[in-house]
Amino acid sequence: MSNLVNVPKNGSLVNTNSNQNFPSLSNWFDDLFNRDLPSVFASNFNTGITLPKVNIKETADAFIVEMAVPGLKKSDFCVTLDNQVLSISTEAKAETEHKEENYIRREFGYSSFKRTFNLPESVDDDQINARYDHGILNLLLPKKEEAKQKPARSIKIS
Template sequence: MAITRYEPWSLLNQLQKELERAYEGTAGGEGSIATAEWAPAVDIKEESDRYVLLADLPGVKPEDIDLSMEEGVLTIKGEKKTEAKTQRENYKRVERTYGSFYRRFSLPDTANAEGISARSRHGVLEIVIPKREAIQPKKITVAAED
């Protein structure tokens, strides 16, 4: 008897992937995007002066990550390469994910696209998106003439 892992959200995840593929096909996206095999887990937090996005990308070298910003949409894509394939035939179970990945995020109007920075440390990609300075009303002083 084979033991299988119960994943109640797998059908929902599959539907989401199919919808993303359909969307990319109609939006003129790249062909490789539709074949993304997994999506990294992401945390997003808002601070008073910036947004911080943390993406889990263990085993992915920084040079293998393609990060771009276009028309208010931040895109993370790349590929996590497999280890030596000769050993795969002896595996009983494989849960670590390999292959291409792809995530897109619509940024709010308050995001400053020009100031975005990113760094990768210990398998976590940190993207910092500063907020634009709010346009404050300017007080104009009227000088008195003598």
């Protein structure tokens, strides 16, 4: 029982029965995550497209998908439907060349993403359409006629 560590009220895990100065567990984690990363990670390593945000709205007649992806062309996108799974992906490649006095510097860039969505059975997959305007990819997923919400009606009592 003499090997137990006293835990003070502040929750620090410092062994007070030892003559060694051990950092608390929280100080160790702080040091681990706050130290500088090697320069290879601190450089412009992650300059590609991050996973774009999506808004999905349901109306009585359709589902509307809006994806914010500015800076691309509509030809950059690949939208597919396979077995009720809608996939939206893109690959963007960029190459710039700067000519200066005695050397040429070339910079290559490559980024991609893929988002997939399981569509409900109520979507009429033959009528899906997409358009890209001002950095927003819009997809209209119409519902099948039998799945559309019908307006309220009055029922006559006999």
